[in-house]
Amino acid sequence: MPSQEIEVLVIGAGQAGVAMSDHLTERxxxxxxxxxxxxAERWRSERWDSLVANGPAWHDRFPGLDFADLDPDAFASKDQVAAYFVAYAEKIGAPIRCGVEVRSVRKNVGRPGFRVETTDGVIEARYVVAATGPFQRPVIPALVPAETGLPQIHSSSYRNPEQLPAGAVLVVGAGSSGVQIADELQRSGRKVYLSVGPHDRPPRRYRxxxxxxxxxxxGKWDASTPALGAEHVTIAVSGADGGHTVDFRALAEGGITLLGRAVSHNEGxxxxxxxLGKNIATGDANYLSLLDEADAYVARNGLDLPEEPEAHILGPEPDCVTDPVLELDLAAAGVTSIVWATGFGVDYSWLQVDAFDENGRPKHQRGVSAEPGVYFLGLPWQSRRGSSFIWGVWHDAKYLTDHIQIQRGYLAYDQQAALAAEGAVL
Known part of the structure; x- marks a missing residue:
């Protein structure tokens, strides 16, 4: 016998799960x-100590609640973000049960719904929303064998410079996480090598x-699909120290040695x-094109925003870009640890339904999966560029709730028809 029956089971109580609960409660x-x-456990225990949100508080939030005691243009710390979601869940009275791990989800045979086995018993659900987000399985490329003895950690396990052994650090990945970690390590007195791949580099502030x-x-947040070949291009932007534009030239001037994309390792x-030069140039082109589009928008709409001609001026390329290091002897360079800021993969091994492609990625349209009754929430590019951001997931949750409500309407028709037939027989 099932321990509980529920119409909609939402798995995960991060930003996606809280957003979904908000809309389901409203309906x-x-x-x-x-x-x-x-x-919001990942904000609590899977981020480094000094992390702040990459967007200002007025933007990286849900519509129904502001950040408490925080200037709208400030950047919330990871603890403030976690506290925000706790406060939001309390505000809407979200029915959240913590300490419950889902072990498997299987489609019922011969009847609607799903059987969900958890550490707290079995739950029967008509609909299941996988709100576990995009940061499920840290990805570390199999380049440096563990037998080398060189300490290697993923950015999700990095906390602060004191965590790493004394010596230089190689940081692989130049998205928001990699850049901020590399900068923090360099400021702590470490020698830092930063491997830079393809990236977008918007200005932190402009005009x-x-x-x-x-x-x-x-209209760029609403782009429905990434440009061809840019599905995994990261955004190099930082909210640290009050927010600033990521400038790889400035990082190099500060002492960080920039490197190209890491491709192999052999005998140390x-x-x-x-x-490296191409990646920096492409990031610069992205940066300058956004400035040009912003200038055109200001002129077209007659806005009174201060001009910033100096923002269009790029400094000279550092030596590490013009004369790149293509091979690094890690021991000779004093590198004693590697931080892999190389993103995450998905792990839906517990969701045992026909909703995945041959690579284990969800098959869905705006979060509505190929398996009727199963939904995904919090995926990158789920419906738009902003889907994996705090405000974006809230809007995607509304779409999924609308879809569930429509399906409930069809089921209600079936139930009414069955009651009518039963009445006719009687």
Missing amino acids: GIPHLVVERHRI GRDFVWWLGVL RMRFAAD
């Missing part, structure tokens, strides 16, 4: 949210407005692709 749809740890505002008014030597 009066019975649901339960289960979370194996605590609300008095944050880049999130510019991406909004220019790491080799890098000869693509």
